[in-house]
Ligand SMILES: Nc1ncnc2c1ncn2[C@@H]1O[C@H](COP(=O)(O)OP(=O)(O)OP(=O)(O)O)[C@@H](O)[C@H]1O
């Protein structure tokens with residue numbers, strides 16, 4: 001196969017190219033920050049007024065919801081980059097057709113895109129933590145761990161998103177993606193704890209990558225430190241790496257026909 | 258033995274895998290050719306001849322199906338990145354970064370080759386001048402004309418100072434003036450000793466730019482040589498083109514053949530073509546047969562005629 005491994009320098013050159021494009025405008029960052037803030041205000045504070053406190057957790061409802069929304073923010077920022085943006089680059093802009101004649105390998109391209117996605121999810125994540133701080137929802141110094149955790153969430157969904165993109169046929173397939181992403185957002189314990197579900201349903205929820213992402217962010221943010229975070233770390237690292245490997249394989253066949 | 262050859266292909270084939278409902282397809286069907294330093298080599302062929310498929314194999318982009326290929330003495334299957342770092346590619350479609358400026362396009366591309374930032378900045382100055390895009394340096398690619406984009410794509414392919422430049426249909430889709438500007442730039446590269454491989458389906462382009470040509474049809478090389486050699490070997494020096502009412506073309510051709518006029522007669526949808534070393538003499542003979550064509554034209558034979566002779570089809574359309 002012509003696709004060989006990746007090197008830091010070659011991968012970095014694609015990250016540099018993407019950074020050049022992202023930095024041209026701040027509006028995507030603001031846009032990806034708007035939606036989570038709206039959820040936080042309407043559900044965290046609005047619904048939270050009716051809910052009071054989550055049983056067993058000694059913080060206000062908005063503080064319980066906020067880390068989960070932070071996880072979805074990192075998820076969406078990376079995932080949308082790796083699906084919508086990459087698909088446009090493949091089909092409309094033909095960006096990669098200009099790159100495959102250069103020394104970059106497909107592994108460089110795939111990794112470069114995922115790293116760009118992870119880095120570009122950093123800004124909305126930090127922005128959201130600042131919003132939390134401003135609204136008085138930061139309850140533990142553990143919040144500092146949520147930033148590296150959000151990067152890992154970005155990696156998991158960036159890798160997975162890139163793999164998904166290699167299966168898309170046209171822009172209407174994005175509706176199918178929403179059919180998966182929206183229920184996951186609603187049911188992955190974003191707005192209530194796992195204990196709400198009957199015993200049989202819990203493993204189904206626990207297997208969702210967003211559930212693991214929420215676990216990874218929520219517990220440290222609330223000052224809870226438990227060994228099961230390691231499970232989430234390994235799980236998300238595996239999802240991202242598997243997605244990246246699958247995407248590299250499939251992109252090789254598609255771009256180097 | 259083949260140390261001085263930059264490219265050497267033996268029995269090269271490209272078969273695209275079967276996809277849903279589409280059987281496997283052999284786009285390049287066992288071609289041989291070689292290329293020496295400083296040469297300008299052309300692939301001349303109609304749509305679907307396999308020109309781009311060949312170029313993508315040469316560029317170590319698309320894997321070779323069977324046969325052997327050496328580029329700069331290396332095997333593309335194992336040394337792809339190394340080969341790609343030493344060649345330049347102008348793809349059939351520009352694929353420029355439309356979100357970036359002219360200068361940024363060159364800069365970003367240079368980074369793919371691992372060049373230091375100051376090296377790229379120095380080279381950009383020369384490349385902008387070469388591509389006559391100095392005034393557009395900080396313009397968005399979106400705002401460039403087709404000819405400017407093509408020149409930018411060529412400039413981009415030169416950022417790594419390549420030893421071989423692969424140009425896939427460099428002037429297709431450009432207006433005549435933009436084509437001439439581009440040809441002028443390519444002459445300059447040729448003069449500077451850059452080794453070029455060009456694909457085209459324009460015979461005038463092939464004739465003017467290429468030292469040596471491979472005429473391609475349906476994945477095969479049907480003839481090879483310098484433009485002059487190809488014309489001498491396959492067609493007469495001159496050509497007489499006759500136009501009658503289209504419905505009598507076949508009948509006229511029969512009469513001309515019976516009279517043993519010229520070396521060969523071809524019937525095209527809109528004209529009858531007589532291959533003769535002296536076109537004027539043939540025309541006199543036509544008039545003596547009391548045939549009166551609507552128009553008659555004597556011209557020198559071109560590669561277009563070579564192609565027609567070899568494949569029975571015309572090059573364009
Ligand atoms: N990725 C692919 N998968 C399957 N078939 C392909 C693929 N790319 C090209 N082909 C087929 O291979 C044949 C040769 O295509 P190629 O692009 O090499 O021709 P070309 O000489 O460059 O033509 P053109 O002048 O139109 O650019 C065509 O029939 C084309 O449909």
Ligand SMILES: [Mg+2]
Nearest residue numbers: 308309310349
């Ligand atoms: Mg082509």
